[in-house]
Amino acid sequence: xxxxxxxDNTLLREGLVRLLAEAGFTVVGAHDDAxxxxxxxxxxxxxxxxxxxxxxxxxxxxxxxxxxxIRRLHPGTGVLVLSQYVRLTYTVELLDGGAKGVGYLLxxxxxxxxxxxxxxxxxxxGGAAFDPVVIDQLVGRRDSxxxxxxxxxxxxxxxxxxxxxxxxxxxxxxRLGIAERTVEKHCSGIFAKLTLPAHPDDHRRVLAVLRYLxx
Numbered sequence: 603x604x605x606x607x608x609x610d611n612t613l614l615r616e617g618l619v620r621l622l623a624e625a626g627f628t629v630v631g632a633h634d635d636a637x638x639x640x641x642x643x644x645x646x647x648x649x650x651x652x653x654x655x656x657x658x659x660x661x662x663x664x665x666x667x668x669x670x671x672i673r674r675l676h677p678g679t680g681v682l683v684l685s686q687y688v689r690l691t692y693t694v695e696l697l698d699g700g701a702k703g704v705g706y707l708l709x710x711x712x713x714x715x716x717x718x719x720x721x722x723x724x725x726x727x728g729g730a731a732f733d734p735v736v737i738d739q740l741v742g743r744r745d746s747x748x749x750x751x752x753x754x755x756x757x758x759x760x761x762x763x764x765x766x767x768x769x770x771x772x773x774x775x776x777r778l779g780i781a782e783r784t785v786e787k788h789c790s791g792i793f794a795k796l797t798l799p800a801h802p803d804d805h806r807r808v809l810a811v812l813r814y815l816x817x
Contacts, residue, residue, distance in 0.1 A: 603726045606631035607652035608639035608665060609684070618652065618712065625719035634658065636668035643676050649726040654709075655685045655692060666692060673704070680725035684709050688736050702808055705731035705768070724768035730811050731768035753795045761788040766811040 605627045609615040612634070619632050631642030635658050643651050651672050657664040669681045680703035683696060693706055705725040711733060712718050721731035754762065757778075764774045771789070775782040789807070793799075798806045 603650065603723065604628045604630050604646065604648040605650045605652060605722060605726075606633075606639060606642040606646060606648045608633045608636060608657060608668070609652075609654045610634045610657055610661070611654075614709070614712075618718075621712070621715050621718060622722070625715055625722075627719075627722060636664045639665075639668055640671065643672055643679055647676065648679055650680045650682055650722050652682045652684065652722070655683050663692075666695060669696060677703075680704065680728070682707065682721055682725045682731065684712060686710075688733075693732075693736060700808075702730070702805075703728045706733060706736050707731070708733045708735055721768065729768050730766060730808060732766045732811075734763065734767060754792065758788050758792050758795075761785060762792055762810065765789070765792075765807055 603626075605622055607615065607618055607622075607629070609618060609632075615632055615634065619629050622629050630646040630648050631638070633639050633642060636653070639651060639653055642648070651669070653665040653669050653672075655665040655669075656662060657668070665683065669683050672679055672681050681696075682705040683692070684707055685692065686709050688708065696704060696706060703725055705721050707718070707721055724731040760778060761774055764777055769777065771782050771785045775785045778785070792810055793806050796810055798809050800806065
């Protein structure tokens with residue numbers, strides 16, 4: 603799987619390159635600004651672009667805007683954004699084009715090689731991968747009586763949280779200490795409560811995550 607990245611912190615950028623290579627990825631570009639990232643994506647068409655939300659020159663949302671542009675112009679490239687903070691506005695903007703091939707990780711988790719590699723592979727394969735802290739804030743909301751989250755049980759919310767991290771049913775079962783068949787039943791309950799019927803053109807796991815992330 604081929605990856606390009608943009609991170610203005612030199613130490614973190616070089617560390618990411620080393621970690622990605624150790625995990626078996628081919629790094630085709632490592633840049634310190636959005637312009638370099640966008641050119642790299644256009645030139646190499648990587649499987650995944652990893653981008654810091656805050657990049658020069660203003661270090662506000664250049665990375666987020668670059669991520670949105672990549673999603674529009676290069677839908678075959680997954681986007682994994684990195685941030686030091688959890689901001690729901692970032693997540694909503696990132697998900698404007700849907701939850702396919704997109705992820706959001708906090709920077710303090712990227713030093714965990716297993717978590718980083720799993721997120722990159724999930725996003726590169728067209729799935730979604732969100733930091734558990736992001737998911738906790740998003741699926742833990744109860745903003746209104748009509749919020750469909752209110753209809754989910756505690757266990758269903760836990761399953762949805764892990765689903766949004768990109769975990770398989772087997773991985774969810776292991777994490778929660780339950781049978782895989784039980785996870786399947788919880789997934790069915792989630793889909794039913796979100797009114798997501800089975801359809802050959804739809805990926806209900808992605809739609810379930812997107813329904814909650816978009817609120």
